[in-house]
Amino acid sequence: MRTHARAVVVGGGAVGASIAYHMAKAGWTDTLLLERDELTSGSTWHAAGLLPYFNMSYATTWIHDYSIKFYKTLEEETGLNAGFSVVGNLRMAQSKARMDEYMLYASTAESVGVPFEWMTPDQIKERWPLVRTEDLEGAIYHPTDGYINPADVTQAMAKGARQRGVEIIRKVQVDGFTRRGDEWVVHCRRMVEKGGNLIGGEEYFDITCEHVITATGNHAQRTAAMVNCYIPAMPVEHQFIVTEEDPMLQEYRKQNAEHPVLRDADAKWYVREERGGWILGPYERNAPACFKHGVPDSFRADLFPLDLERIEEEYMSMIHRIPSSENCGLKDDFNGPICYTPDGNPLIGPAPGVENFWFAEGFSFGITAAGGAGHYLAQLITEGEAEIDMWSLDPRRFGAWMNREYAAEKNEEAYEHVYILHHPDEERERARPLRTAPSYDRMKAAGAQFGQVNGWERPNYFAPQGFDDHASRSFRRGGWWQYAEAEAKAVREGAGLFDATAFTKHRVAGPGATAFLDWLTCNKLPKIGRINLTYGLTDAGTIRTEFTIVREAEDEYYVVTAGAATAYDHDYMVKEAAKKREDFGWIEVQDVTTQWGVFAIAGPKSRDILKEIISAADPDTALTNKAFPWLSAKRIDLGMVPVKAIRVAYTGELGWELHHPIEMQNHLFDLLMKAGEKHGLKLCGARAQNWLRQEKSYRAFGSDLGRDATPLEAGLDRFVDMDKDYRGKQAMLDTGIRAKCVTLLIDGPADADPWGREALLDGDQMIGRLTSGGYSVAFGKSIGIGYVKPDLAEVGKKLKVRMFRELYDAEIVEDSPYDPKNETIRANG
Numbered sequence: 086m087r088t089h090a091r092a093v094v095v096g097g098g099a100v101g102a103s104i105a106y107h108m109a110k111a112g113w114t115d116t117l118l119l120e121r122d123e124l125t126s127g128s129t130w131h132a133a134g135l136l137p138y139f140n141m142s143y144a145t146t147w148i149h150d151y152s153i154k155f156y157k158t159l160e161e162e163t164g165l166n167a168g169f170s171v172v173g174n175l176r177m178a179q180s181k182a183r184m185d186e187y188m189l190y191a192s193t194a195e196s197v198g199v200p201f202e203w204m205t206p207d208q209i210k211e212r213w214p215l216v217r218t219e220d221l222e223g224a225i226y227h228p229t230d231g232y233i234n235p236a237d238v239t240q241a242m243a244k245g246a247r248q249r250g251v252e253i254i255r256k257v258q259v260d261g262f263t264r265r266g267d268e269w270v271v272h273c274r275r276m277v278e279k280g281g282n283l284i285g286g287e288e289y290f291d292i293t294c295e296h297v298i299t300a301t302g303n304h305a306q307r308t309a310a311m312v313n314c315y316i317p318a319m320p321v322e323h324q325f326i327v328t329e330e331d332p333m334l335q336e337y338r339k340q341n342a343e344h345p346v347l348r349d350a351d352a353k354w355y356v357r358e359e360r361g362g363w364i365l366g367p368y369e370r371n372a373p374a375c376f377k378h379g380v381p382d383s384f385r386a387d388l389f390p391l392d393l394e395r396i397e398e399e400y401m402s403m404i405h406r407i408p409s410s411e412n413c414g415l416k417d418d419f420n421g422p423i424c425y426t427p428d429g430n431p432l433i434g435p436a437p438g439v440e441n442f443w444f445a446e447g448f449s450f451g452i453t454a455a456g457g458a459g460h461y462l463a464q465l466i467t468e469g470e471a472e473i474d475m476w477s478l479d480p481r482r483f484g485a486w487m488n489r490e491y492a493a494e495k496n497e498e499a500y501e502h503v504y505i506l507h508h509p510d511e512e513r514e515r516a517r518p519l520r521t522a523p524s525y526d527r528m529k530a531a532g533a534q535f536g537q538v539n540g541w542e543r544p545n546y547f548a549p550q551g552f553d554d555h556a557s558r559s560f561r562r563g564g565w566w567q568y569a570e571a572e573a574k575a576v577r578e579g580a581g582l583f584d585a586t587a588f589t590k591h592r593v594a595g596p597g598a599t600a601f602l603d604w605l606t607c608n609k610l611p612k613i614g615r616i617n618l619t620y621g622l623t624d625a626g627t628i629r630t631e632f633t634i635v636r637e638a639e640d641e642y643y644v645v646t647a648g649a650a651t652a653y654d655h656d657y658m659v660k661e662a663a664k665k666r667e668d669f670g671w672i673e674v675q676d677v678t679t680q681w682g683v684f685a686i687a688g689p690k691s692r693d694i695l696k697e698i699i700s701a702a703d704p705d706t707a708l709t710n711k712a713f714p715w716l717s718a719k720r721i722d723l724g725m726v727p728v729k730a731i732r733v734a735y736t737g738e739l740g741w742e743l744h745h746p747i748e749m750q751n752h753l754f755d756l757l758m759k760a761g762e763k764h765g766l767k768l769c770g771a772r773a774q775n776w777l778r779q780e781k782s783y784r785a786f787g788s789d790l791g792r793d794a795t796p797l798e799a800g801l802d803r804f805v806d807m808d809k810d811y812r813g814k815q816a817m818l819d820t821g822i823r824a825k826c827v828t829l830l831i832d833g834p835a836d837a838d839p840w841g842r843e844a845l846l847d848g849d850q851m852i853g854r855l856t857s858g859g860y861s862v863a864f865g866k867s868i869g870i871g872y873v874k875p876d877l878a879e880v881g882k883k884l885k886v887r888m889f890r891e892l893y894d895a896e897i898v899e900d901s902p903y904d905p906k907n908e909t910i911r912a913n914g
């Protein structure tokens with residue numbers, strides 16, 4: 086019996102098999118895969134096997150692209166034919182808005198290099214006459230994807246893994262994990278078998294390893310609980326039905342090739358051919374989450390009963406779209422659990438708070454994702470970093486505040502959203518409001534239209550009462566655009582107040598704190614009372630986290646990071662601090678996010694407003710440049726509220742962040758609003774802020790800054806100290822400059838701004854893409870931040886940006902096109 090492996094993969098579905106294969110391919114041949122039943126016996130066996138390219142997320146698009154290309158190579162390597170039918174993928178649109186959605190998606194496809202074509206209704210009809218097209222606007226067509234046999238592709242990957250040295254052991258149940266020194270002990274149980282028959286009784290044994298990777302599908306919550314984690318990976322019932330043969334389809338097929346997989350997103354279904362009939366896969370409303378409290382042990386390769394009523398609408402719409410299907414009876418049905426997460430993306434990466442333990446859970450597109458997920462996760466484990474930015478899939482993007490009830494609500498919503506029109510300005514509605522700052526009700530009464538960051542409600546913009554945000558959403562300038570424009574102007578001309586309570590805040594203190602942060606980040610640490618913007622790097626030298634560090638005392642720091650990244654940053658700092666305590670001394674890392682509310686006041690009038698409420702011997706001088714210089718931090722008192730005031734403003738105007746005890750937020754809000762009345766203080770939201778920061782070329786973590794660019798590529802040289810040593814420095818230098826971040830002013834269409842994913846072209850060559858986009862009130866045109874080939878990153882360079890299939894002029898401008906000398910930020914008074 087095997088007692089040790091370098092890596093143990095738990096779960097023998099498509100994802101687990103792919104991970105084992107890719108770990109071995111990466112050189113970790115001492116990998117063991119454990120499966121409690123037979124390979125594929127979880128969700129894999131009842132998956133429909135679709136391999137769609139279409140996905141709005143970059144990381145997921147890369148992953149799907151890898152899978153599709155990889156599956157095409159498997160037969161040659163393993164001799165097993167996985168049944169890949171490269172029939173293509175026709176995604177139909179019933180409305181202009183849907184075509185707009187496809188055009189935005191096409192930006193992702195174009196920048197990743199995924200082939201696609203546009204089709205008119207007539208072209209569809211000509212090629213596939215069984216499809217009704219008179220109510221269609223058009224379609225996007227991917228010729229290179231299709232579908233595969235899920236069980237066969239899993240077996241092929243498993244065979245490939247074995248050929249590369251992986252051992253696969255079936256019928257082994259993992260009951261727990263214990264950390265022993267630097268190792269994991271995997272506690273296993275096996276049913277005693279003889280000659281293929283269970284003969285009763287159980288065998289218990291342990292396997293030790295360096296790394297554990299779990300791909301346990303519907304069992305994800307139980308698996309995570311074994312290492313004291315909660316992850317919101319919970320299955321939702323998904324049904325699909327198979328019809329009897331369609332005589333008209335059979336007739337058609339005598340002369341023609343198979344139909345592509347047909348997707349009528351507006352009708353919320355896919356349809357593909359299956360043995361002369363059709364498979365219909367609906368993504369209907371009201372599909373229930375299941376196994377909220379775990380999968381019963383009795384549920385093995387089982388299914389739920391079909392609920393035909395729930396999918397009646399989608400069934401009828403298939404008949405509308407393919408009239409010949411009306412006469413086909415129902416031959417078979419599947420209603421099985423498919424794992425979801427609150428945002429519909431899988432969880433691929435480190436387990437929060439746990440060393441050398443990796444999740445590959447929550448896959449709702451498991452067959453399409455398996456190949457790429459295995460490949461990039463193996464890179465992450467064996468090389469320390471993947472070549473794509475995996476942040477949007479990182480398990481730590483979800484906070485520790487989530488629970489089963491939340492997951493059930495959101496995962497049902499994610500299921501329903503598979504085919505819903507995804508406006509880039511969409512805000513999903515379920516499980517809200519949940520995390521609210523105290524001023525939420527006041528903001529709401531003032532017209533706030535909220536978005537969500539890590540569950541926190543945060544105003545996107547303020548509109549008159551009765552304004553319908555949902556109806557205002559668009560791929561172009563939505564109904565909210567005018568309010569964001571007014572807010573952005575108010576900040577440039579007067580003053581605006583933003584709620585930034587969602588920011589992640591940590592206290593890092595102790596005798597080892599200074600040496601630790603100095604090693605963790607690439608900029609010089611600030612002096613006491615000052616702040617610095619700085620970056621934590623990955624081992625590949627790319628940007629892992631953006632930190633605003635306030636030094637409050639010699640060994641005491643207040644560290645502010647992105648609101649979306651609380652668990653991600655906490656996990657990173659805690660794990661790294663634990664490793665460095667021996668070298669540096671005691672380091673305390675405490676998440677204080679929920680203790681501090683944050684307002685940001687910005688604009689030329691912001692000082693005048695604060696003067697009215699500051700408790701100081703001389704309010705007129707307390708906030709001057711001398712008393713309170715730019716990039717410094719101080720404790721001040723505003724009314725009765727003790728405030729950590731930080732002189733920065735993400736909008737690029739004179740301003741302060743006011744970090745205050747969260748329980749005093751309403752008092753502070755009322756004070757600010759009253760004092761601001763005569764100065765025209767305007768409540769503002771994240772949309773205006775996002776536009777304003779682009780005028781200053783302030784990069785946003787998560788879109789402009791991520792694990793695929795070094796700070797030097799991101800043009801952040803002024804925040805990079807070349808003299809000191811820090812994590813990732815050498816790798817950053819070795820990487821060189823593969824692409825360069827630039828700001829562009831864009832003469833786009835009259836009714837739209839870029840969203841930050843559009844392709845950039847030089848002539849007809851794609852040379853980069855936008856990572857942010859919006860509108861500039863200072864220049865009266867669209868603006869964007871993006872990455873281009875380094876030799877083209879010259880001020881004045883004229884490029885084209887593709888929006889809605891058309892090319893528009895874009896020009897690279899000097900960084901910080903608004904107030905390049907920072908005069909307004911430094912304004913005295």
Ligand SMILES: NCCCC(=O)O
Pocket residue numbers: 133135136137348355366449450451503
């Ligand atoms: N399991 C994914 C089904 C949705 C789609 O292929 O469009």
